[in-house]
Amino acid sequence: MINVTDLTKTFGKTQVLKSITTQVNKGEVVALIGPSGSGKSTFLRCLNLLETPTSGTISVNGVELTDPKTDIGRVRQGIGMVFQHFHLFPHMTVLDNITFAPVEVRGVSVKEARAKAHELLSRVGLADKADSYPSRLSGGQKQRVAIARSLAMEPDIMLFDEPTSALDPEMVKEVLNVIRGLAESGMTMLIVTHEMKFAREAADTIYFLDEGRLVERAAPEQFFSRPQSERAARFLEQVL
Amino acid sequence: MNRNGIRITRYVPLIALALLLLSLGPVIGPWIHGAHAADAQATGETAAETKKLVMGTSPDYPPYESVDAKNNGEIVGMDIDIAKYVTSRLGYELEIASMDFSGLIAALQTGRVDFVMSGMSVTEERKMSVAFSDSYYTARNTIVSRKSDAYETVEQLSGKLVGSQLGSIQDQFAESIPGAKQKKLNKIADLIQELNSGRIDAAIVEDAVALEMVGANPGLVLNFLPVSEEDNGYAIAFPKQTQLVGDFNRMLAEMKENGELQNIIGQWFGEKEEASERETGFLNIDFRVLDGYVPYILKGVYVTLLFTLVSALFGLIWGTILSLFKISGIKLLVAFATAYTSVFRGTPLLVQLTLIYYATPQLFGFDIPALLAAGLAFGLNSAAYLSETIRGGIMAVDKGQREAAIALGVPYRKMMVRIIFPQALRHILPALVNEFVALLKESSLVSVIGVTELMRRADVVRASTFRSFEALLLVAAIYYVLVLVLTSLARMLERRLRRSD
Numbered sequence: 079m080i081n082v083t084d085l086t087k088t089f090g091k092t093q094v095l096k097s098i099t100t101q102v103n104k105g106e107v108v109a110l111i112g113p114s115g116s117g118k119s120t121f122l123r124c125l126n127l128l129e130t131p132t133s134g135t136i137s138v139n140g141v142e143l144t145d146p147k148t149d150i151g152r153v154r155q156g157i158g159m160v161f162q163h164f165h166l167f168p169h170m171t172v173l174d175n176i177t178f179a180p181v182e183v184r185g186v187s188v189k190e191a192r193a194k195a196h197e198l199l200s201r202v203g204l205a206d207k208a209d210s211y212p213s214r215l216s217g218g219q220k221q222r223v224a225i226a227r228s229l230a231m232e233p234d235i236m237l238f239d240e241p242t243s244a245l246d247p248e249m250v251k252e253v254l255n256v257i258r259g260l261a262e263s264g265m266t267m268l269i270v271t272h273e274m275k276f277a278r279e280a281a282d283t284i285y286f287l288d289e290g291r292l293v294e295r296a297a298p299e300q301f302f303s304r305p306q307s308e309r310a311a312r313f314l315e316q317v318l
Numbered sequence: 319m320n321r322n323g324i325r326i327t328r329y330v331p332l333i334a335l336a337l338l339l340l341s342l343g344p345v346i347g348p349w350i351h352g353a354h355a356a357d358a359q360a361t362g363e364t365a366a367e368t369k370k371l372v373m374g375t376s377p378d379y380p381p382y383e384s385v386d387a388k389n390n391g392e393i394v395g396m397d398i399d400i401a402k403y404v405t406s407r408l409g410y411e412l413e414i415a416s417m418d419f420s421g422l423i424a425a426l427q428t429g430r431v432d433f434v435m436s437g438m439s440v441t442e443e444r445k446m447s448v449a450f451s452d453s454y455y456t457a458r459n460t461i462v463s464r465k466s467d468a469y470e471t472v473e474q475l476s477g478k479l480v481g482s483q484l485g486s487i488q489d490q491f492a493e494s495i496p497g498a499k500q501k502k503l504n505k506i507a508d509l510i511q512e513l514n515s516g517r518i519d520a521a522i523v524e525d526a527v528a529l530e531m532v533g534a535n536p537g538l539v540l541n542f543l544p545v546s547e548e549d550n551g552y553a554i555a556f557p558k559q560t561q562l563v564g565d566f567n568r569m570l571a572e573m574k575e576n577g578e579l580q581n582i583i584g585q586w587f588g589e590k591e592e593a594s595e596r597e598t599g600f601l602n603i604d605f606r607v608l609d610g611y612v613p614y615i616l617k618g619v620y621v622t623l624l625f626t627l628v629s630a631l632f633g634l635i636w637g638t639i640l641s642l643f644k645i646s647g648i649k650l651l652v653a654f655a656t657a658y659t660s661v662f663r664g665t666p667l668l669v670q671l672t673l674i675y676y677a678t679p680q681l682f683g684f685d686i687p688a689l690l691a692a693g694l695a696f697g698l699n700s701a702a703y704l705s706e707t708i709r710g711g712i713m714a715v716d717k718g719q720r721e722a723a724i725a726l727g728v729p730y731r732k733m734m735v736r737i738i739f740p741q742a743l744r745h746i747l748p749a750l751v752n753e754f755v756a757l758l759k760e761s762s763l764v765s766v767i768g769v770t771e772l773m774r775r776a777d778v779v780r781a782s783t784f785r786s787f788e789a790l791l792l793v794a795a796i797y798y799v800l801v802l803v804l805t806s807l808a809r810m811l812e813r814r815l816r817r818s819d
Contacts, residue, residue, distance in 0.1 A: 128724065
């Protein structure tokens with residue numbers, strides 16, 4: 079479903095991603111872990127061209143993203159993204175946040191979009207918050223709305239960029255439960271996270287990045303019990 | 319589609335919008351002109367009708383011409399009556415166009431008016447650009463001074479500070495007074511004020527005006543000066559090469575012969591009643607002189623508000639476009655917007671206004687109405703400031719908002735209009751209100767090109783009443799109330815925008 083070949087990215091003189099090659103299958107749930115500054119977020123952001131790769135190719139469902147002929151807006155509609163700091167639109171109600179893109183970008187009728195939004199809100203447990211403004215919500219509630227907003231576009235792929243890092247500890251669980259539910263529904267997902275326990279339980283594959291390299295790619299059981307690289311072993315020692 | 323291609327084509331609608339706005343000028347012109355024409359007694363439709371003559375005049379010089387502010391703001395005076403007589407005898411219909419004295423010659427040259435009667439003296443300088451009729455009235459110069467001084471002769475003025483109206487024939491006379499220092503002021507009302515406050519010792523003013531000045535200000539006296547030989551008197555000005563001069567001269571001769579001219583002069587220059595010793599209070603202020611003028615001044619509120627609204631709207635739209643140019647990252651657009659801001663912030667608004675109003679007819683052959691020129695100048699100027707404010711507001715919106723919109727596949731323009739601008743607006747609302755308050759108050763500047771907004775109307779009333787403070791105080795109060803209303807409206811809007819907090 080996603081094919082990444084020889085992906086590199088440099089900011090000025092710093093090489094943030096060094097020749098990453100991998101592929102993600104349909105329905106696969108990938109957890110990206112590694113020390114900060116290892117390039118996890120940059121890698122994720124390359125997948126919907128929030129960052130433009132310096133070299134290499136990325137194809138999603140057979141569409142080459144860096145090809146100048148590609149309608150990137152269209153590709154992005156099929157890839158949902160959830161940010162560490164939510165980035166809800168503060169001047170819109172929860173309902174408008176969710177229906178904005180389906181109505182304005184995909185041309186779904188307002189009625190249909192609202193029905194769908196209410197359904198998604200029940201799914202993330204916030205059915206009663208439709209008419210609230212984001213400023214009235216807790217962090218965990220905001221992040222669940224952000225997930226619903228992405229899902230409203232009916233994407234094939236969901237990208238999560240440290241979705242629980244900005245949350246108070248007691249709110250982490252409610253968000254992770256929503257993500258876990260999504261994983262079980264068969265969504266293709268890539269999640270940058272520091273929640274090792276969650277990664278172990280929910281992911282099909284762990285990517286361990288360090289200094290811009292994809293150092294290890296393994297099933298959770300194998301990675302957490304028998305890390306192959308010395309660097310990963312040291313990292314796990316520090317976080318577990 | 320080519321991604322670079324997308325980047326550039328995104329801006330095409332914006333550029334088109336800018337061009338549309340510029341081209342809109344002639345379209346909204348007539349509409350704005352409507353407000354302007356309230357001041358010109360348009361009796362018919364257009365100059366295309368046969369047998370119509372347009373007369374240019376500056377109605378701030380009673381008894382020659384003034385706005386009868388107490389009665390519908392009609393323009394009246396001795397010049398008007400003579401013009402009416404002459405044109406009706408020649409079989410023309412008369413239309414009167416009001417403008418500032420300094421713009422009259424230019425109006426003749428650009429064909430905006432067919433002739434000018436505005437207490438205009440014949441000078442060699444003016445003869446270079448226009449043709450004059452025979453003179454119809456010769457005014458005598460007078461010395462106006464405070465009762466305590468009561469200067470009678472030119473010799474007494476040696477070593478004194480003598481005031482005169484800038485550009486008037488008396489101005490030239492005052493220059494020739496041996497030993498006197500000169501102070502030139504724009505308006506008769508200013509001369510009165512300077513006399514009353516002791517800043518000048520005397521003023522050289524022509525007889526008819528002096529009579530009115532003294533009539534309205536009990537503390538002043540006038541003394542006639544001997545008629546000078548070379549004084550050419552007042553005459554009617556025409557564009558060069560017109561046979562109208564001959565026709566008018568014939569009629570003037572007839573009027574002199576049959577006594578009609580003397581009759582009209584007598585009507586306007588009748589003996590002035592001696593000023594009653596009014597009981598005057600603080601600063602010699604007596605608001606009773608405004609009696610009957612208030613409705614005329616209040617009508618200026620509409621013009622001022624219309625003007626402020628149009629220029630604010632234009633400035634906001636154009637400023638937004640400029641701010642988008644600045645953040646576009648396209649070198650040419652960035653350079654243009656930066657240079658634009660630099661020029662319009664770096665030169666005085668009054669200079670821009672005067673340039674646009676007087677240069678447009680010569681450069682583009684488009685007789686730009688005063689209100690449109692003013693709206694354009696203020697809009698263009700305001701846009702320069704607003705573009706920086708708006709740019710700041712856009713930059714202040716969290717980068718994540720843009721990323722969230724991009725990730726959802728929202729196209730650039732929709733993202734800016736629906737996501738970024740509404741948030742930027744909240745940041746910059748106080749700055750916007752400041753800008754609009756400034757616009758409202760600075761709109762008083764446009765009185766210099768004859769737009770009959772509040773300040774201009776105050777000047778007209780000052781000229782008619784020969785009193786300087788009362789009308790000024792009244793418009794100051796009106797401006798203040800307008801600003802209060804504007805700021806409280808802005809506060810309501812701000813509260814509405816903040817309802818999501």
